[in-house]
C-alpha cells in the first residue's frame with residue numbers, strides 16, 4: 086500500500102551514525118517529522134542541527150540504550166508524547182560481535198546483542214503498531230541484513246539476530262494484511278559505515294568483503310524512502326545481492342565456496358562492536374570516521 090510521507094511522523098533508532106543517520110536525513114527531506122534515537126546524544130544533536138539547516142523540521146532527540154530491557158518501551162512512550170503519534174517505526178539500531186559461536190556462547194554480550202538487534206525492535210513494534218492499526222495507516226521498517234540468509238564465520242550471533250528480525254517482518258506482514266500498516270524488510274549487504282569498518286577486524290573478513298559489491302548510505306537511504314512511499318515489502322541492497330534472498334540455498338553454497346579458507350576460524354577472540362565496543366573495534370570505527 087502506498088504511503089504519502091509529507092506530514093507523517095517517524096521514530097528512527099540507531100540514528101547517531103551510518104544508515105540510521107542517512108535514513109533520518111532522507112525522511113526529513115520528504116517532510117517527515119522525526120524522533121531520532123541512539124545512546125550518544127552529541128551526534129544526535131548534530132544530526133538535528135544538520136536537518137534543521139537543510140530546511141527540515143528539527144527532530145526530537147531521545148537517547149536510549151536498547152541493550153537494556155525496558156528501554157525500548159520507554160522510548161516508544163516518549164516518542165509518542167513528543168510527536169503526538171508515530172506513523173513510521175524504523176528499527177535500525179544494531180550491533181555486531183566478532184567471535185565463533187562456541188567461544189561467545191550465550192554470554193552477556195551475546196544477550197545484549199539480541200536485546201538490541203531483536204527484542205528491542207519487537208518491544209517497539211508491540212508499543213507502536215496497535216495504534217497504527219487503529220488509525221489504519223503506518224509502516225514498520227526492519228533493517229535486518231543479507232547475513233539473515235547467509236552464514237558468515239565469526240559473525241553468527243549477529244546473523245542469527247538478523248534472521249530472527251527478518252522472519253519477524255515476514256510473519257508480521259501476514260498478520261497485518263489489510264490493516265493499512267506496511268512491513269518493509271531491508272536486507273543490506275556491505276554498506277560503508279563504522280560497523281562495516283569494525284567487521285574488517287575479524288581476520289580474513291576484509292578478503293571476503295573484497296569479493297562482494299559494496300553500497301553507500303546515501304543511495305540505500307533513497308531506496309528505502311522510495312520503497313516506503315511505494316509500499317514495498319523487501320529491499321536487498323546492493324541490488325546485485327538480490328538473488329541471495331530468493332535463492333538462499335544457492336547463495337549459501339556460493340558463499341561457502343567464496344569464504345572457504347579466507348576467514349581465520351581458529352581466531353579465539355570475542356570482540357564487541359559498536360560505539361561502546363572493544364578498543365580494536367573502536368579504532369577501526371574511528372579510522373573510518375576520520376576518512377570522512
Ligand SMILES: NC(=O)c1ccc[n+]([C@@H]2O[C@H](COP(=O)([O-])OP(=O)(O)OC[C@H]3O[C@@H](n4cnc5c(N)ncnc54)[C@H](OP(=O)(O)O)[C@@H]3O)[C@@H](O)[C@H]2O)c1
Pocket residue numbers: 098099100101102103104105122123124125149150151152153177178179180201228229230231272273274275276277278279280281359360361
Ligand atoms: N553497514 C553494513 O554493511 C550493514 C549491513 C547489513 C545490515 N546493517 C544494519 O544496519 C543498521 C545500521 O548499522 P550501520 O552500518 O549504520 O552501523 P553503525 O554506524 O554502527 O550504526 C549503528 C547504530 O545503532 C545504534 N546502537 C547500537 N547499539 C545501540 C544500543 N545499545 N542502544 C541504542 N542504539 C544503539 C548506534 O548508536 P549509538 O552507538 O550512539 O548507541 C548507531 O546509531 C544495523 O542494524 C546493522 O546491523 C549494516
